[in-house]
Amino acid sequence: MNPWPFVAGAYSVAILLTAALILWAFASMRRAEAAADALTRE
């Protein structure tokens, strides 16, 4: 059995899910902080 498709699959899952988690956390933080800053400026 060729092991490389399994290695590639495992790394793809780990990298994609980690990247999605970071992007979601970053986007939600920026959105929330922008809303808070906008309200403070009003």
Next chain:
Amino acid sequence: MHAFANPTRFLRFARPATTWLLLIGPALAAVGILAGLTLTPPDYLQGETVRILYIHVPSAWLGMAGWMGIAAASISQLVWRHPLAAVAGRAAAPAGATFAAICLMTGSIWGRPTWGTWWEWDGRLTSMLILFFMYLGYIALASAERERGGEGRITAIYGLVGAINLPIIHYSVLWWRTLHQGESIGVTGSSIDNSILWPLPLTMIGFTCLFGAVVLMRIRAELAEAKVEARLRRMSR
């Protein structure tokens, strides 16, 4: 910890810490992954599939560390009523759930060529799957309690009681006959040869930094949302 009870003081620490963790984490993880894929030799028994180790072990550690964080936050909330404890617990849950899912998926992919099966209902795999479902329960409970305007005490009790699963996961390979290998990395040393083991600390620290960055970003988002809600409540009076 009580020094961070003041959100302003916490943010003074969290803003630069988020940036540093987002710089150091991906760099260390990338170096560890590249080294693990290209510089280490294949295992004498498992061959090339051993390279899954460099992402599977950090995700298993972080899946469990997330709940350790939730349990610590729960104690802090229930005993000392730390104002940021409930926020910290809620912030750790999505990251812990994601890494528990990565652990389960990479373990399943590793199992197919090594054991000849994608899944086996043995102690380690089943207790890790239970941890993942417990994360989903925690996220749902925390969200429901927050919507009702609760203090999050029920969620904190759930987080504390759920910590009983952590020693079960850890000792499952010793307590039950299992397909999963026994403990190969302990406090006193490792049964894995150093020529294979050395990139692992890099991915462990790298992914841990990323986990920390996600938790800080979630806390910052929740604090900003709370600020907006408080302001809108004041304006509506």
